[in-house]
Amino acid sequence: MSSADPKVKHGAGLSLLASELRILFGRRRTWAMLAAVALIPILLAVALRLTSAGVEPGQGPPFLDRVTQNGLFVSFTAMVVAIPLFLPLTVGVVAGDTLAGEASHGTLRYLLVAPAGRLRLLIVKFAGAIAFCIAATLTLVVAGTIIGALLFPVGPVTLLSGDVISVPESAVRALLVAAYVSLSLLGLSAIGLFISSLTSVPVGAMAATVVVSVVSQILGALPQLEWLHPWLFTDTWLGFSGLLSQPMDGTAFGANAVLQGGYAAVFFALAYSRFTTKDILS
Incomplete structure (x- = not known):
């Protein structure tokens, strides 16, 4: 069977992705960032639990005044x-290290020996950065839910519209918010991938x-740059x-997907253009 066989390339790509995820989540740095x-949420909840004075509505970040009434x-x-x-700090570390880290260690040229080729290697690196985005947001949700349940009462959640939903439904909403935030970091991951293709200094x-x-x-x-705001990849970050x-x-979810997808397409294409013309094997 020829190495150009699509099944061989597909298998090589999956093997490369599995290896990338194993290396990424096998690093102490990754787990330190997730920790x-x-x-x-742990520090936030403990600080509120130890504070005798309550939080007035409108003080601090959104939902802060509701934490003591409902740990969710x-x-x-x-x-x-x-x-x-x-x-963004943790995602910047992971995305910025995708290609530059391999180049600095001299392992990039060996990865390109695999039949997957440069395009698939680039896709795998981007997929690894996306996987970290998902892991980071889920870590926030899980840690926040656990510490909130331990330190505060837990019950039906009053939404921004004033409606009350059950605890299981609130868990679904929390996962949707995590998905929204993970999607929000897609554009930044692509930007980091492109920047990582420009240098060998991670x-x-x-x-x-x-x-x-x-x-x-x-x-x-x-406010003077209001005309520019809809084009910034950070403009929809808090729109959940x-x-x-x-x-x-779900209107904002769709708008966020379009914006982040546009950034991902543009900067992935720029990274591909740079990566495919970069002299790595010399």
């Missing part, structure tokens, strides 16, 4: 707190990816309020 993400709001509050900086690629995220959020906070209303509104 740091888990600490966000810990994960929602932690998500809002983590989106602007903590999640620390530089990681830092540049995080800086791009910060710059985008700063531009999004300037429709998922916490009754009936559920």
Whole structure:
């Protein structure tokens, strides 16, 4: 059977993906970052539990005033707190290391010996970054739910629309919010992949990816640049309020998917263009 056989290439691609995920989630750095993400809802819940004074409505991040009445709001509050900086920081580390890390260790040329080729290797690296985004947001939800249940009462959840839903349904809403946030990080992952293809210095690629995220959020906070806001990949990051209303509104989810998909397509194409013309084997 020829090495050009599609079944061989497909098998090589799956093997490469499995190896990438095994390496990514086998690193102490990855688990340290996930542990740091888990600490966000834990610290938030412990701080509220130890504070005698209650939180007035409108004070602090959204949902913060509801945490002491219902521990299920810990994960929602932690998500809002983590989106602007903590999640982009961890995603920037993973995405920035995708290609630059392999190049710095001299292993990139050996990976290209596999029949998967450069395109499939690029897809596998991007898929690994996406897998981490999902793992990070699920870590927030699970840690927030567990610590919230341990420290505060748990019961039916009052949504932003004023409607009350059961605990199982609130768990579904929390998973949908996690899916929304994971999707929100898709564009940043693609940007990090592209930046990683430009250099063999992983620390530089990681830092540049995080800086791009910060710059985008700063531009999004300037009212003078309101015309630019809909084009920023960070513009829809906190737009999941429709998922916490009754009936559920998925309009923002669709808009977020279009925006992040556009960024992913553009920067993946740029990364592919750079990666396929880059002299790696010399």
